[in-house]
Amino acid sequence: MTEGLQPFLSDGIVALRAPTQVWSGRSGEIGAHAIDGLYHGDTRFVRATALTYGPAGAEPDIAPEWISVAEHSASEVSFDAVLRGVDDDWPDPKVRLERVRTVTDGGLDERLTVSSHLSEPVELRLRLRLTPDFAPLQEVKAGTPPTATWTATRGSDAGAIDIDGGGARMRVSAPDARVAADADVTLEWMLTCPARGEVQVTWSATLDDPSLVVRGAAARAPWADAAPASGADPRLARWVRRALSDLDALRLTLPGHPDDEFLAAGTPWFLTLFGRDSLWAARLLLPVDVATAASTLRVLARLQGTAADPDTAEEPGKILHELRAGELRMPGEGIVLPPRYYGTVDATPLWVCLLGDAAAAGMSEDEVRDLLPALEAALGWMRAGAGEDGFLEYVDETGRGLSNQGWKDSGDSIQWRTGELAEGPIALCEVQGYAYEAAYAGADLLERFGRDGADDIRRWADALRARFQERFWVTTDEGTYPAIALDRDGRGVDTLTSNIGHLLGTGILDPEQETGVARLLVGPTMSSGFGLRTMSTGAAGYWPLSYHGGSVWAHDTAIVAHGMARAGLHEDADILVAGLLAAAEAFGFRMPELHAGDPAERTPAPAPYPAACRPQAWSAAAAIACLAITQR
Incomplete structure (x- = not known):
């Protein structure tokens, strides 16, 4: 060190x-x-x-x-x-x-x-x-x-x-x-x-420590009595057992609401509430546990934005990014985050998506009904938060917050194929997919419970999809695919990345487009054999040990595999699941936050990203998503 x-x-x-x-x-x-x-x-x-x-x-x-x-x-x-x-x-x-x-x-x-x-x-x-x-x-x-x-x-x-x-x-x-x-x-x-x-x-x-804003969960894990995983591949059962143990230990609550559990993002740095991470972990865990999804939704609804505050990035209807006991400073990076920080562009549509999925998976009607005001506020933020081009976008207005506010939130994550950084405001491709899916899921719930506004939100979603189809597609030496983002000038940032895999199954792509995207993602420039690279080896910025520019993240791969399965692209999903199983075995079935993107044909085991967190909630929950894919 x-x-x-x-x-x-x-x-x-x-x-x-x-x-x-x-x-x-x-x-x-x-x-x-x-x-x-x-x-x-x-x-x-x-x-x-x-x-x-x-x-x-x-x-x-x-x-x-x-x-x-x-x-x-x-x-x-x-x-x-x-x-x-x-x-x-x-x-x-x-x-x-x-x-x-x-x-x-x-x-x-x-x-x-x-x-x-x-x-x-x-x-x-x-x-x-x-x-x-x-x-x-x-x-x-x-x-x-x-x-x-x-x-x-x-x-x-x-x-x-x-x-x-x-x-x-x-x-x-x-x-x-x-x-x-x-x-x-x-x-x-x-x-x-x-x-x-x-x-x-x-x-x-x-x-x-009296200053703590989180508490440990006292009850047994909701999945504690679930039947052990089974399947043709014994590695998957071992991964699932280890993952559920880790997820059990990552459960937290907030003071005053000890029965509403959520999953801390991970150790050692993130043992607290993170909107995006806690939502994705709960969503990936849905095949074995609906209760954590329901309680996570309630926790975040209580902290949902109610006012406009540029210092915290709070806006009415917006879902929180991160909760801390005090100000978080990142020396050397110029980042200073307030205790409640709302600098995330994707947590709000993801909250709506999780509500829709949890309602379909068995969340009680009373629990869903209680969250309808938060749903309406979140849908309102999505519509109000769109930029001049009509897309959900972000830019840090303080100079002290996160410069990138999607899941790839490092400062160099949004790159052109030349390696140059894109300039904001940034409209990420996957966020438009989340928003489209969220709008339809939210409209269905409004209609189901007799609330107004379902037709309006569907029309908004259809207009968003039309704009996406017109503006986001790029063609490079690697093919035609959605840009990772639009930059401040509305240009499609042309690097091939895993972000486009998050569009699969959201409805924003046509079936033929989904097939083309999936083929690119399981190809040799994106699939390492140990999971999906975050960036194509054909991009100038690719590096296998780059945090978001060539490494492999288990949750990212699992989300894309899940989207492939939802789109009916089962053979492609199986390829990504097989890669994650190989990586899980190499890491003793405790998947780290991320690992190197080196190809499997060059090494029998993936190199660790040495600063990767372990255990990480969404990396552990990836095991449950993979189990569901194999049991389809």
Whole structure:
């Protein structure tokens, strides 16, 4: 890790129960990597640990030799070591240490078990040092050296230390240990492991941050009792099981509404509500769970825009982009986002699309009826938010917000085939498809519940489709296809990208056009063999490790495969699902946020994008979409 750069994540081990997470190395030790730490919300409470041991009467300064790690669930990981410093002289190790880490909402519990195959008891000392931190998460992401301070006082309970980080607080408890605090917090145990037996100790950390705007979900996951996945390919069942465990651990609620759950976008940076991410994750999860879709819709409806505020990008009827406890600064990028930020062009039509899909999937009539005012406001925003050309578009008016406000929200994501950046306002192709689909879904619901305006919104949608057909098509050496976007001058930005796959199944394309788009997307410039590239290898800006310019995103590929299936293009959908299954197997069935776009014929496994988040809600939910496609 170079100071001032975002930490890499690909080699880290994470255990989580949102909004709490622990990142470590394969030993379970925290501190060797920049991302390592015990986090709760947007604060890192502990940045380093060191577990050592020694024979009784000697300084416990020997490091265990770690030999394995096993991830039992998203929230529980075990690490196994041998303790050769207290062993006999035979070559086989006979004294072992198992470290079982369990993360809960606001808590970390560890169980340390020493087991011995020796014929005599073993006496030893265990010592665990913890280094408190209280660094803001955004400083960790920026690679900023820690600057926070803390104070420690003896807890009211024996074996406990209370640590104050200036608002956030932590209690470290170890009932059977000697507990002390100086530059670090130290826990020390004197142990006697019986012959051919074991001895066990525990410690815990309880975390509190009053500034948090999210809470963990207390109820069992809605899909907890669902039948296990089955199918011809056993890899898919393993991926689905892992994905559902991750999605369970990513569930959050807002204060005051503990029964309305939504999915946090992902770890480590996004354990909060994101309009687009939470909506897509809930939509992809619909084949096994309608309840999360319904509650996600309610959560976002409560935060729906009611006024025009350029500083937050709020507008009447607009759906939120991101919710934080405080202002989010991205050092080096010039981005400063307010706690409630509405800078997204696609969350509002996606909210309507999810409502339509959830209503069709079994969401109760009363639940749908309660959301009709929010639906009417969202449809109103779509119509009012169209630019001079009649398309939904975006531009950051503050100079401090996101310059791109679709799902590819990096600053260089909207490029011409030459590699030049398009200038805004930007009208993304997929957003027009979402809006068309949303308009018809919304009109059907208005009509179903006897509300006015259905015919008007359908006429608006038909006019949008006609304008799209007239303006968005481009022809290059790779063929004829929709532009990724129209730029500020209304020109079609001509790079071939995965964005056009999101149009499939929305109704904005003719069947012949859908077939042509699908053929391009499963062709060699777009399909890597491990999923769909975000940008064609024929574009000057293509790079397999570019965040949005050549990498592969699991959710993106799953959305396109789902659209292919809806359009009746099943063979093409199967090609993309097969690529994702190959990638899932390579990543131990926990799909990262994204991976490199290198072709499968060149490498047996995709290279990780080293800063990719894991787990990510919509990457996990992609498994459910793929399961539904294979079970059609």
